[in-house]
Amino acid sequence: MTLHLQATVAERGFDVSLDVAEGQTLAVLGPNGAGKSTLLSILAGLLRPDSGRADLGGDSLFDLTSGHWSPPHRRGISLLAQEALLFPHLTALENVAFGPRSAGRSRAEARASAHRWLAAVEAAELGASRPAQLSGGQAQRVAIARALAPEPRLLLLDEPLAALDVAVAPTLRRMFRTVLAGRTAIVVTHEVLDALTLADRVVVLGEGKIVEQGATAEVLQRPRHPFTAGLAGLNLLTGVRTATGLRMSDGTVVTGAGTGTLGAPAAAAARPSAISVQLDRPAGANAFPVTVQDLEPRGDSVRVRSASMSADISPGRAAVLGLGPGLPVWFSLPEDEVAVYPR
């Protein structure tokens, strides 16, 4: 069920064109308001774009040049949201049976199918419960079973783990991994971990447009957009490719090996833990004079932020340096920690 989509929504500045190959899972990342939910609503048939077309496995979902619009119930696309949204007046089993029943299956068939799907998400014992009696994790499991029971051709997941306890999220993440294997799906997420564990490819949206896309590992290791770099926990240094590395727009020169043609836009990513902080100018390349903006404790390290990049150092080191907001310091980055790539 290969998906092709091209759609615009002028009011929201949304203009996206993307493909998902059969059996692949696409992660959609992006800041709030980037258009992630708009994308899912358009695909599910809940929001009509101004223009565009989409088809799934050869069947047209909509084609606004000809005015064709397939309503949500005829698309075979299930949507699983952050909240489980189980129908409160039905039992868990009836919730799961709802899809097959709506597709015209007999009551007995629909119930049998619901039992199977509940078992598949390890919620067989919850069938008789009302949604109000379920915990968040249990409800989300039932919601997964309910979304899968109609055997959708495309599964849309809208931050499916965001509303859950940290304690139950790992179990469900594992379950999603099983569920998504071999299935055509789109997962909207804030969590880089979800993208890594669940998705084959990643699309990053920013202000309604795709700002970067590619294989998950590739995009996360070599981000081109500050949002992606932030998600991946990397410093992003952007500029123009030079013979020795890249030159940033403020004239800062970054030295390191890499790819790309001279003079072309380039980027380099650097781990905050690879950057060290000194009060005096260190010897060698990649020494950047910065001003400390703020300090943030992060587990066993302290993140030192400046306007352009961040460094992670030990609390002891931070104390020895006497760091505080407004203090001018030097950030230095070993050359072999810098990989330059085209942007």
Next chain:
Amino acid sequence: MDRTAFSGLPRWVIAVAIVGAAFVLLPLVAMVTRVNWGGFVALVTSASSVDALLLSLRTSLAATALCVLFGVPMALLLARTTFPGQRVVRTIVLLPLVLPPVIGGIALLAAFGRQGLIGRPLEALGLSIAFSTVAVVIAQTFVALPFLVLSLEGAIRLAGTRYEAVAATLGARPSTVLRRITLPLVLPALLSGAVLSFARALGEFGATLTFAGSLQGVTRTLPLEIYLQRETDPDAAVALSLVLVVVSLVVVGLTLRTAPATRARFTA
């Protein structure tokens, strides 16, 4: 009452509220003191009383059914769509709520009376509505419909469209979504709206008298019978009034009881 809850009400508010409650309660108590208990059973089981009571129950049930039949789609349309002139439509739909019932009766005569807009062509077909039991049901429906629309529209709005959207993506057609999701979710409001409509229909007087007249067994409902008896047999009027008060109390009690109970089922 929850003992730990802080109400923070000044005492004078409580005092004024008690006076208000007494104002409502006192006339009812006074009426009960006037009841001729010795002849009560005979008074309320006289042929004309039983006729009136049965007619009232029959017509009120029919009117309630019509209110549900037309009110549910109206409430859905008002809550879920936007169309030009929607505010005007809502105002007109709710108008019978504040209109003196006599005026409703006159309007109904103008529409369905023998010389009325629709009444005249119907008359030509041999169908006469005015001064028939059908007219009673029409009058009751006219005044009771806003109660159902009003309480249901609010509930539909409050329920939101999120569950319905999920149901649609699971493959449910719009009619299935309405039947299996929307209506069950607003069932408490639908029930209380229907009960209110029934109560309003049961108490209908002005529009019925104007549009349907007062013919025993045909259009003379309980309120009309009570008004008539008051002239000739005040004891019977009081006894029948008590019957209507009890029926109304049961109806209101049922609404108050079902509403929170159903809510608890969803949140327990």
